[in-house]
Amino acid sequence: MVGGNWKCNGTKESIETLCASLSTLELPSDANVEVMIAPSSLHATMTRSLLPEVYQIGVQNCWTGKGGAFTGESSAEMIKDLGIDWVIIGHSERRHLPILKESDETIAQKVAYALEKGLKVMPCIGELLEEREAGKTNEVNERQLKAIADAVTDWTNVVLAYEPVWAIGTGKVATPEQAQEVHAHLRAWISDNVSVEVAQSVRILYGGSVSPKNCEELSKQPDVDGFLVGGASLKPDFITVIKSYETSS
Numbered sequence: 001m002v003g004g005n006w007k008c009n010g011t012k013e014s015i016e017t018l019c020a021s022l023s024t025l026e027l028p029s030d031a032n033v034e035v036m037i038a039p040s041s042l043h044a045t046m047t048r049s050l051l052p053e054v055y056q057i058g059v060q061n062c063w064t065g066k067g068g069a070f071t072g073e074s075s076a077e078m079i080k081d082l083g084i085d086w087v088i089i090g091h092s093e094r095r096h097l098p099i100l101k102e103s104d105e106t107i108a109q110k111v112a113y114a115l116e117k118g119l120k121v122m123p124c125i126g127e128l129l130e131e132r133e134a135g136k137t138n139e140v141n142e143r144q145l146k147a148i149a150d151a152v153t154d155w156t157n158v159v160l161a162y163e164p165v166w167a168i169g170t171g172k173v174a175t176p177e178q179a180q181e182v183h184a185h186l187r188a189w190i191s192d193n194v195s196v197e198v199a200q201s202v203r204i205l206y207g208g209s210v211s212p213k214n215c216e217e218l219s220k221q222p223d224v225d226g227f228l229v230g231g232a233s234l235k236p237d238f239i240t241v242i243k244s245y246e247t248s249s
């Protein structure tokens with residue numbers, strides 16, 4: 001699976017232009033890849049109408065529960081009602097931006113509620129540079145993953161994204177070996193703490209400075225089941241990243 005996270009970017013005009021380019025995507029009938037685009041919530045409906053069905057649409061956040069007097073928020077019910085299938089939850093920018101500071105607990109609440117309302121959920125985890133340098137990569141990712149795993153009863157609609165924070169928007173992509181090492185560790189954790197079946201079936205995407213230049217090597221790693229792409233998903237050659245998974249298993 002390949003996701004494009006447009007973050008807080010886009011105008012009507014830039015989205016029309018980008019969607020026209022993305023609409024040229026042709027995948028073989030046996031293509032083994034799902035594609036999801038997550039524009040801002042404001043642009044989600046417009047993006048849905050501009051892209052062919054091969055693209056699924058997501059948003060980048062949702063509220064922790066039922067809607068109501070929560071100024072500025074969007075509930076899982078609203079997202080579902082608009083025909084949007086996916087929601088990204090717990091992106092590092094929401095975990096770490098000082099005015100947001102979403103906790104593991106908040107993220108777990110969002111995951112549980114969005115799944116209950118029938119959305120497909122892409123929770124994100126990943127360590128900071130200082131955590132990696134302190135040898136805490138596995139500890140941090142396990143903690144974040146545990147909070148999510150405790151909130152999930154059925155993994156069918158969950159795709160996990162591993163996004164090391166030091167690789168996001170920095171151009172410092174994880175090496176294929178670094179990505180593979182963490183993905184394999186996460187899968188082993190899921191096998192030990194959830195089930196062997198879930199570990200085998202759950203897709204774990206890598207995110208952080210993925211581009212048309214580095215996607216090929218990363219896609220060959222056995223435990224890297226796809227990408228969640230930021231900056232490079234705002235450009236027409238995002239299609240190259242999608243196609244790196246066209247025939248990968």
Ligand SMILES: O=C(CO)COP(=O)(O)O
Nearest residue numbers: 005168169208209230231
């Ligand atoms: O945060 C990301 C996707 O969610 C990754 O962003 P970049 O691809 O711009 O590094």
